[in-house]
Amino acid sequence: MKYTSICNLKNFVESEVSIAGWLYNKRSSGKVRFVIIRDGTGLCQATAFKPDVDPQVFDLCDKLDQETSVEIRGIVRKDDRAPGGFELSLKHIALIGESKEYPISPKEHGTAFLMENRHLWLRSSRQNAILKVRHQVIKAVRDFFDDRGFTLCDTPILTANACEGTTTLFETDYFGQKAYLSQSGQLYNEATAMAFGKVYCFGPTFRAEKSKTRRHLTEFWMVEPEVAFMDLEGNMDLAEEFVEFVVGRVVEKCQNELKVLERDITKLQSVKRPFPRLSYADAQKYLTEKKAEFAASDDPEKQKLAEDIMKNGPGDDLGAADETAIGMGHDRPVLVHRYPAAVKAFYMKADPANPDYALCVDVIAPEGVGEIIGGGQREESLEVLENKIKSHGLPLEAFKWYLDIRRYGSVPHSGFGMGVERMVAWMTGTHHVRETIPFPRLMDSIWP
Ligand code: 4AD
Ligand code: MG
Numbered sequence: 001m002k003y004t005s006i007c008n009l010k011n012f013v014e015s016e017v018s019i020a021g022w023l024y025n026k027r028s029s030g031k032v033r034f035v036i037i038r039d040g041t042g043l044c045q046a047t048a049f050k051p052d053v054d055p056q057v058f059d060l061c062d063k064l065d066q067e068t069s070v071e072i073r074g075i076v077r078k079d080d081r082a083p084g085g086f087e088l089s090l091k092h093i094a095l096i097g098e099s100k101e102y103p104i105s106p107k108e109h110g111t112a113f114l115m116e117n118r119h120l121w122l123r124s125s126r127q128n129a130i131l132k133v134r135h136q137v138i139k140a141v142r143d144f145f146d147d148r149g150f151t152l153c154d155t156p157i158l159t160a161n162a163c164e165g166t167t168t169l170f171e172t173d174y175f176g177q178k179a180y181l182s183q184s185g186q187l188y189n190e191a192t193a194m195a196f197g198k199v200y201c202f203g204p205t206f207r208a209e210k211s212k213t214r215r216h217l218t219e220f221w222m223v224e225p226e227v228a229f230m231d232l233e234g235n236m237d238l239a240e241e242f243v244e245f246v247v248g249r250v251v252e253k254c255q256n257e258l259k260v261l262e263r264d265i266t267k268l269q270s271v272k273r274p275f276p277r278l279s280y281a282d283a284q285k286y287l288t289e290k291k292a293e294f295a296a297s298d299d300p301e302k303q304k305l306a307e308d309i310m311k312n313g314p315g316d317d318l319g320a321a322d323e324t325a326i327g328m329g330h331d332r333p334v335l336v337h338r339y340p341a342a343v344k345a346f347y348m349k350a351d352p353a354n355p356d357y358a359l360c361v362d363v364i365a366p367e368g369v370g371e372i373i374g375g376g377q378r379e380e381s382l383e384v385l386e387n388k389i390k391s392h393g394l395p396l397e398a399f400k401w402y403l404d405i406r407r408y409g410s411v412p413h414s415g416f417g418m419g420v421e422r423m424v425a426w427m428t429g430t431h432h433v434r435e436t437i438p439f440p441r442l443m444d445s446i447w448p
Contacts, residue, residue, distance in 0.1 A: 006042035009076050009086040018073045019044060019088070020096070022123070023064045025106065033061035035093070036083065037072060040128070045079075046072050046088040057093050066106075067099035067123070118439060119448045129257035130435055133250060134424045138202075140249035141223045141418075144242055145200045150225060153192035155185030155201040160398050163187050164345060168207040170218075181206035184417055186347070187402050189226035190378060193413055194405055200225040212443055213320065214432040215370050217421060219441035226415030232359040232377040235414035236335050239363055239373050240273050242418070243333055247271040250427045263429045267367065270331045277335045280357065283326065284314060290325045317343040318362070323370040330366050337361040346392040349379040361416070369426040375416020382406035 004017040021039030031050035074088035163184040170181040185201035294306035308321030341358040348358035360376030424436035434440040
């Protein structure tokens with residue numbers, strides 16, 4: 001390789017290397033010029049001492065603008081004060097591409113401006129760290145399922161089926177036929193689980209979310225495992241083991257990134273099984289207590305939250321404030337199971353012990369991220385499922401193939417979906433999910 005990556009400089013102390021990258025920053029002091037280069041793997045400070053370098057090299061250091069692409073050559077020195085712990089004694093520098101008036105200066109910018117310049121904003125240290133954590137989360141997800149006998153079965157993005165209700169569908173014309181962008185691969189997972197036993201799909205999913213919140217994108221990545229002969233209890237155990245594994249991997253592999261992000265790592269280290277499990281009824285009790293407690297507090301944030309807790313009323317889905325309150329009271333994710341069947345999707349199996357409730361589970365992360373996982377046990381009876389499809393106002397004809405799964409050797413089965421962006425937001429302590437995907441899609445933004 002012609003160039004050495006900055007992250008590998010530790011292997012080249014006192015040797016001469018060439019680095020290719022972009023000018024991140026520069027400083028000068030008397031006869032010394034400092035140029036800080038980034039190459040995507042880290043930052044490296046190169047030092048030019050006037051008596052030691054060619055006058056042209058020294059002059060060029062003064063002229064370089066932010067984000068100019070350059071090639072530099074020099075001797076690697078260990079220096080604990082330099083960013084990354086190493087410094088280059090500069091011998092040569094060559095300009096590759098100019099950068100005039102780079103719009104993102106080191107001063108503070110508003111989020112709207114940064115979002116418009118997302119294609120450039122990605123170059124910042126913070127965005128680099130968040131997206132490296134995303135990379136590790138995705139790798140951990142794949143390793144977890146691959147090492148446990150799951151087969152990756154990709155599911156289609158163009159589909160004729162509404163999986164998660166009809167209000168968030170992106171509709172498109174498919175050669176004269178109505179088609180939608182997939183909201184979830186689950187229905188197809190149920191078919192492949194009957195062929196392979198344990199499967200997962202992992203891809204982009206789409207929801208025409210008309211709400212602007214810090215937890216919703218219109219395009220997000222979801223990993224969805226599905227397992228034949230697994231019930232809700234097994235599903236909750238799997239979700240718990242999975243979350244512990246992914247968090248553990250991030251703590252192990254992303255120490256530098258978490259440092260850049262000033263993430264309190266102890267908040268991730270406490271994420272160990274078992275996680276608390278609350279039935280929907282327990283959660284209602286918990287929220288009633290929290291509402292009273294927060295209303296009596298002198299913290300204005302808690303008072304505001306108290307107003308919003310249980311706004312949806314009993315029997316409804318949990319709201320954003322409910323999830324925030326549940327997350328705040330725990331140092332690890334909480335599994336909330338058995339929601340009212342009426343607020344959940346048509347495919348959920350009713351709890352035989354109490355048929356008004358569904359055998360479902362949501363995993364709610366601490367620190368305000370809200371629901372990171374949703375899933376449950378699927379209805380396996382052909383007759384019950386047919387009636388559910390009808391009562392949800394869905395077209396039976398479109399689900400003919402799906403009902404075949406119940407017609408031919410139906411078995412109890414379960415699965416869940418985890419949204420990658422919410423997981424990354426939690427891992428990195430990022431307030432809004434828009435920073436956890438390279439090019440976020442939101443209700444009011446499709447550029448760049
Ligand atoms: O709870 P959801 O809607 O579940 C399903 O789609 C099931 N079919 C999954 C399954 O059982 N196979 O979505 C699952 C997860 C949520 O917990 C959340 O993490 C994420 O997907 N999610 C979103 N993330 C970002 N933006 C959105 N608009 C999201 N909607 C859901
Ligand atoms: Mg959900």
